[in-house]
Amino acid sequence: MSEERLAAFEAKIARGELIEAGDWMPDEYRRQCLRLIVTHANSELMGALPEREWIPRAPGLQRKLSVLSKVQDEIGHAQMIYRVAEDLGRPLGITREHMLEDLIAGKAKFHNVFTYPAPTWADVGVIAWLVDGAALETQGALLRTSYAPYARILRRVCAEEAIHLKHGEDIVLTLAAGTRVQRAMLQDALTRWWQPLLHFFGPPDEQSPNTELTFRWRIRLMTNEQLRQSFLRKYVPKVQALGLAIPDAELRQDPATGDWLYGDPDWNEFWRVVKGGGARTEDRLRLRRMTREQQLWVRDAMATPTSAA
Amino acid sequence: MPIGHELSGEGRAALGEYLLLMADDELVLGHRDSEWCAFAPLIEEDIAFASIAQDEISHAALWYELIESMRGLSRDQLAFGRRESEMRNATLLERENGDWAFTVVRHYVYDIADDLRTEQLLHANEPLLRSVAQRIRREERYHLEHGAMWLGRLAHGGAEAHRRTQHAVDRVLAESRGLFHPLAWEQVLVKEGVLPDRPSRLLRAFVERVHAALGEHGLQIPSLAEKRESRCGRIGHHGPELASLLQTMGEVWRSDPAATW
């Protein structure tokens, strides 16, 4: 790769131009984009697992339909994002099958937040409202990513996440205005999800490797902390308005900047989970591995040429 | 005016039974379909099948809504609040999902039965029945195409896929007759002019269509004539699979039926 080519590429990025799948790009740009995009796709697929447990148990026909629709959308997102990743990975010979195999072998990354259990109905509401809310912050910022195919599908992803948010909000508001048992269930869910939510945006910038190039090449445009602050500014007042207690005695707003100051959310726990130590990581990967093996005969059937087709 | 207001007490009771039967069929199958979510054999199929599951559940909701005014119960009370012995779904539909071949064959065979049922309802004298049937049929067209596509793909997908498909056909058809089990109140619906004929008499057309649909793929079709089910869901005789399904489905709702969820 010549210096001139790289300089021309970087000038293009600096002008705000977008990169398409067939454009020349430095190998490292391709790799950085792939890492981000594959992690996103994996997260959508793994994120479906805690929520799908609640489809059969949703209380009411309307909730049954809307939880099912939401999980369907998440798998739809995985489908769209894996397609973008597969097209980007083609010169490296990386296919969706490779990505899925790496995922279930425990070799690939996905967001920590989807390794936690979802033991109650209130978790369904909290996840759909706040976890999707957090995702919308990061995905909204990525709408301006330099890699155009990703930006394009993110428009639809964000539009659908906005609907999920409303669905989650509706569940949460219903529980918050409900019986004592329902309100207690909601508080319990919030208490358990608060730290994973803070972790969602990633560690403080000093602790994050791999970031410099992603910003220079405008793959990402906002830092972990900027995104976390954007989330807190939107959601802390709403959570408090519901009469819920946030499990952080140090949480307070800086009157000068408007930033939220928060207690240390145990970054050791974050790193432990990233390395595969999440409460449900092993179970969920094992489940995926098992169902995949059980379906191998269907994949063979799909590979068989048929004259009837 | 609530549906059936012009019928006799006996006629209203019969209509209620028929609506419950259809609603329960759709709810139980839709629930089973939804259990595939995130585990279907292909990501794209996962998304398509989730739409099919939503369709079935929403069709159940349409039928339950018609019963609401007749019985003074909300659609959620009807769907979540009844005991096993009160459910009227066919036994075939409460069976666990099994492998993808069983799921595909069961759904396709049921869709054929439902097609015949809703087609008959297009000739019902009650406009509400006709309009719900029309709405359902618009979505079911896709289900039939989808089922036919998968049946072909699996039946011709090599030795193992064919074997599994045949096994699924054997299991599904062993219980399919239950979909058209004759019921005492059917005659009342005909007598009072609600339907042109007893729904259980659709069995003959059903057998013909199933033969046509499965036969073109080189599948052996066991006779439906001699089979007798051990349990008949249509009269509230269900097995442990339904008990387990209802327990799961009602787990949260029953924790406080009076609460708003």
Added chain:
Amino acid sequence: MSQEMAVYEVFGRERKGEPHKHAGSLLACDADMAVLLAQELFCRRKEYVQIWVVPRDAVRQAPVGDAALGPEPRRLYRSGEGYRETVDKWKRFGGDRRADRA
């Protein structure tokens, strides 16, 4: 990509009278499956009234232009740009009497 599957591109018409626009792509083992799956992937919110599903292999590409270079001066006759001076030629005849200037 996976050996049994091919990529299919999907184009959808949002409303009658509109041209088809690219909706996305999917993996499927044949065109029948692709068309059925595309309906639920891209149209479950009734975003389109009609879709075309095309194997990606059937799509040919060609690089046709570079916006950074600007319009080609030798081809200005293909656009209104090439006829700016026509306004001046009307002056000989008392100006361009357009209905909207009355």
